[in-house]
Amino acid sequence: MTDMTTDTAAKTPEAGKATGNVKHMNMIEAINSALDNMLERDDDVILLGEDIGYFGGVFRCTAGLQEKYGKTRVFDTPISECGIIGVAVGMGAYGLRPVPEIQFADYIYPGLDQLVSEAARLRYRSAAEFIAPMTVRSPFGGGIFGGQTHSQSPESIFTHVSGLKTVIPSTPYDAKGLLISCIEDNDPVIFFEPKRIYNGPFDGFYDKPAKSWKGFDEAQVPEDYYKIPLGKARTVTEGDALTILAYGTMVHVVESVTRAKGVNAEILDLRTLVPLDIEAIEASVEKTGRCLIVHEATRTSGFGAELSAMVQERCFYHLEAPIERVTGFDTPYPHSLEWAYFPGPVRIGEAIDKLLSE
Amino acid sequence: MSKPRDENADNQAGSNRPKLALHVPEPRYRPGDTVDFSDLQISKAGDQPRPDETAEASETYPLCNDLIRVLGDDDKAHGPWDPRLDADTLRAMLREMALVRAFDNRMYRAQRQGKTSFYMKCTGEEATSVCATHALAGDDMIFPSYRQQGCLIARGYALTEMINQIYSNKADKLKGRQLPIMYCSKRLSFFSISGNLATQLPQATGFAMASASKGDSRIAATWVGEGSTAEGDFHSAMTFATVYNAPVIFNIINNQWAISSFSGFAGAERATFAARAIGYGIAGLRVDGNDPLAVFAAERWAADRARANGGPTLIEHFTYRAEGHSTSDDPSAYRSAEEQNEWPLGDPVNRLKKHLIALGEWSEDQQEAMDAELDAEVRKAMKEAEKNGILGHGLHHPFHTMFEDVFEELPWHLEEQAAQAIRERQIKFPEDPAE
Numbered sequence: 051m052t053d054m055t056t057d058t059a060a061k062t063p064e065a066g067k068a069t070g071n072v073k074h075m076n077m078i079e080a081i082n083s084a085l086d087n088m089l090e091r092d093d094d095v096i097l098l099g100e101d102i103g104y105f106g107g108v109f110r111c112t113a114g115l116q117e118k119y120g121k122t123r124v125f126d127t128p129i130s131e132c133g134i135i136g137v138a139v140g141m142g143a144y145g146l147r148p149v150p151e152i153q154f155a156d157y158i159y160p161g162l163d164q165l166v167s168e169a170a171r172l173r174y175r176s177a178a179e180f181i182a183p184m185t186v187r188s189p190f191g192g193g194i195f196g197g198q199t200h201s202q203s204p205e206s207i208f209t210h211v212s213g214l215k216t217v218i219p220s221t222p223y224d225a226k227g228l229l230i231s232c233i234e235d236n237d238p239v240i241f242f243e244p245k246r247i248y249n250g251p252f253d254g255f256y257d258k259p260a261k262s263w264k265g266f267d268e269a270q271v272p273e274d275y276y277k278i279p280l281g282k283a284r285t286v287t288e289g290d291a292l293t294i295l296a297y298g299t300m301v302h303v304v305e306s307v308t309r310a311k312g313v314n315a316e317i318l319d320l321r322t323l324v325p326l327d328i329e330a331i332e333a334s335v336e337k338t339g340r341c342l343i344v345h346e347a348t349r350t351s352g353f354g355a356e357l358s359a360m361v362q363e364r365c366f367y368h369l370e371a372p373i374e375r376v377t378g379f380d381t382p383y384p385h386s387l388e389w390a391y392f393p394g395p396v397r398i399g400e401a402i403d404k405l406l407s408e
Numbered sequence: 409m410s411k412p413r414d415e416n417a418d419n420q421a422g423s424n425r426p427k428l429a430l431h432v433p434e435p436r437y438r439p440g441d442t443v444d445f446s447d448l449q450i451s452k453a454g455d456q457p458r459p460d461e462t463a464e465a466s467e468t469y470p471l472c473n474d475l476i477r478v479l480g481d482d483d484k485a486h487g488p489w490d491p492r493l494d495a496d497t498l499r500a501m502l503r504e505m506a507l508v509r510a511f512d513n514r515m516y517r518a519q520r521q522g523k524t525s526f527y528m529k530c531t532g533e534e535a536t537s538v539c540a541t542h543a544l545a546g547d548d549m550i551f552p553s554y555r556q557q558g559c560l561i562a563r564g565y566a567l568t569e570m571i572n573q574i575y576s577n578k579a580d581k582l583k584g585r586q587l588p589i590m591y592c593s594k595r596l597s598f599f600s601i602s603g604n605l606a607t608q609l610p611q612a613t614g615f616a617m618a619s620a621s622k623g624d625s626r627i628a629a630t631w632v633g634e635g636s637t638a639e640g641d642f643h644s645a646m647t648f649a650t651v652y653n654a655p656v657i658f659n660i661i662n663n664q665w666a667i668s669s670f671s672g673f674a675g676a677e678r679a680t681f682a683a684r685a686i687g688y689g690i691a692g693l694r695v696d697g698n699d700p701l702a703v704f705a706a707e708r709w710a711a712d713r714a715r716a717n718g719g720p721t722l723i724e725h726f727t728y729r730a731e732g733h734s735t736s737d738d739p740s741a742y743r744s745a746e747e748q749n750e751w752p753l754g755d756p757v758n759r760l761k762k763h764l765i766a767l768g769e770w771s772e773d774q775q776e777a778m779d780a781e782l783d784a785e786v787r788k789a790m791k792e793a794e795k796n797g798i799l800g801h802g803l804h805h806p807f808h809t810m811f812e813d814v815f816e817e818l819p820w821h822l823e824e825q826a827a828q829a830i831r832e833r834q835i836k837f838p839e840d841p842a843e
Binding site: 096122123128129130132133135136137138139140141142143144145146149159160163164167169170171173174175176177179180181212213215235236237281324325326328 | 581593596609618647702814
């Protein structure tokens with residue numbers, strides 16, 4: 051029934067743990083369901099953010115939750131990311147488990163000091179007397195004509211910070227299970243939601259009609275609580291020609307490119323960048339001997355640089371070709387030329403050809 | 409190259425405008441200057457009205473440009489802000505302020521003797537932490553800045569624990585991770601101190617919001633220097649506090665100096681710090697920070713108001729930083745040495761002592777005996793702490809602890825790095841591989 055992957059549910063060991071109804075959900079509905087489950091299970095879970103209350107969020111991820119759980123558990127905030135993250139640190143110190151939403155990842159910078167110097171360091175500096183068990187949700191990435199302030203992928207700013215975990219789902223099923231794990235985690239987590247695939251997987255061909263999640267196994271989501279552990283990659287396709295490391299929207303783009311080219315690629319959806327599933331990466335690269343790293347974020351000091359270094363350090367004698375990186379360009383995300391910026395099928399295809407020709 | 413301005417036709421229209429001038433604030437006195445504070449507006453003790461704790465915030469606004477004072481030149485308590493404390497409480501506050509001072513003096517010397525890297529005294533500002541803490545409930549949450557050792561001492565924290573932290577030794581419960589004086593005690597509801605300024609303000613607001621959302625009765629109180637009210641965190645915290653009517657007290661310690669920058673660089677030339685409350689629509693009080701009774705009274709007023717769901721209060725404690733910013737600072741390089749002696753609001757320890765003497769509840773002899781006793785107490789605690797080591801003398805925590813508490817569980821990359829750190833030590837000290 052799916053034209054995206056082989057049976058994901060069967061390959062995901064966590065699947066099937068949840069009982070009760072399984073429903074078709076897009077990523078927004080899956081995230082909403084995770085928040086709903088957690089608000090119901092844990093009185094200490096609290097949601098806050100700009101426009102998330104009565105209105106239900108600009109992307110609708112919190113729709114209906116204020117009505118269901120009340121204004122003191124799901125509420126709007128002033129337009130102040132510093133304040134949103136700062137009060138979440140204080141709420142964590144009290145014993146709550148706040149889930150702040152930053153409306154766009156591009157807006158997160160005013161809250162950076164509270165994330166980097168406070169939330170990420172609180173456990174360490176207090177020798178675990180105080181913790182910051184918050185999950186910062188934020189839509190990220192481009193491909194929606196958002197211009198430079200609604201399209202960025204700032205994940206490597208956070209992976210560089212000791213004390214933060216960074217999680218990025220690529221399917222509705224994963225989004226729900228990972229988000230629940232993040233909320234239950236006792237450390238601060240940055241949960242970036244690839245907004246280009248909120249409503250359907252994106253194959254990179256922007257000029258073709260957009261697909262919805264309808265009919266995809268990854269959009270069959272249990273209504274009940276289930277978890278996907280942090281720090282575990284997902285094997286999207288097995289293969290032996292090359293390993294492709296990707297996350298978020300790019301998982302779907304590389305998959306469509308490899309299928310179109312008939313390349314027997316092993317695609318790993320990293321899902322968690324910190325802590326990274328290094329075992330899965332090593333096992334795959336040792337098997338294939340070739341490694342392509344793909345992300346939408348700008349190139350210089352991007353997370354791909356870290357991945358490339360790790361693969362080189364750990365798998366050098368298994369490599370049959372130099373590691374390739376496909377990324378966004380080192381420019382701001384341009385509005386009219388966003389598809390020239392986006393690491394699409396041409397850029398990915400070229401890199402695959404180069405890797406396989408070595 | 410761009411054209412000279414007057415050749416640019418677009419700018420012709422502005423050619424007759426007067427030249428703009430940039431104002432860069434300058435303190436009144438620099439090293440060597442004769443200091444005269446006589447034009448400082450010092451209100452008479454007892455003259456300030458005291459609104460009911462549940463009054464509209466606007467009733468406090470005249471007080472934002474006044475100065476709440478209780479202790480007069482006659483050493484007696486005056487007016488409606490007199491908190492009418494019993495002599496035992498007054499003696500306890502006096503003792504704790506004197507203990508803070510004795511502790512500061514010994515720790516300053518310990519740093520100079522090389523026992524630690526850094527220390528910060530709060531000389532002259534003792535009332536703003538000790539007496540404010542007395543006005544709170546014991547489980548109200550304190551979000552301190554870096555000069556609030558008085559809060560911890562007022563809550564009875566063991567001096568040995570403080571010194572272990574200052575020495576970053578093997579008994580330091582923060583495992584030698586934090587700069588000296590960046591204490592933390594969850595047991596005493598004293599939040600972990602950050603070196604990044606003003607971050608504690610939104611955190612205090614968040615704690616207060618959480619407490620309110622749970623129907624709890626605990627409030628939050630936070631401290632910040634006047635200089636760091638310039639941070640965006642201050643504005644965020646005030647906005648959230650007023651929006652959610654959070655039960656939080658903001659104590660701005662206006663000690664006139666932020667390292668070498670006088671309060672004018674935070675806006676003091678234009679308005680008082682208390683007056684910022686007006687823009688946010690919350691209660692504001694401006695208090696003589698060297699008057700222990702006024703500090704207690706203002707803090708208690710704000711605590712009662714917060715506990716009655718009356719919302720946040722901003723209190724400006726008008727005081728003077730009598731010594732350097734820290735052991736790394738030499739104030740004689742940027743301000744007149746006369747300022748401290750000329751400060752018209754006196755010394756908080758001395759003022760409370762004279763008040764107790766005026767009440768017939770204390771004497772100079774008792775004070776002298778107490779000071780000697782407190783100094784002995786501090787020295788005893790130092791000796792005790794030194795058994796656990798001083799900074800840089802080997803008695804630190806095991807290397808592996810450096811990697812713990814980054815996360816709740818150690819991920820693989822930190823385990824690998826921990827193994828490397830331990831291996832490096834074994835290479836450097838092959839005869840002592842214990843780690």
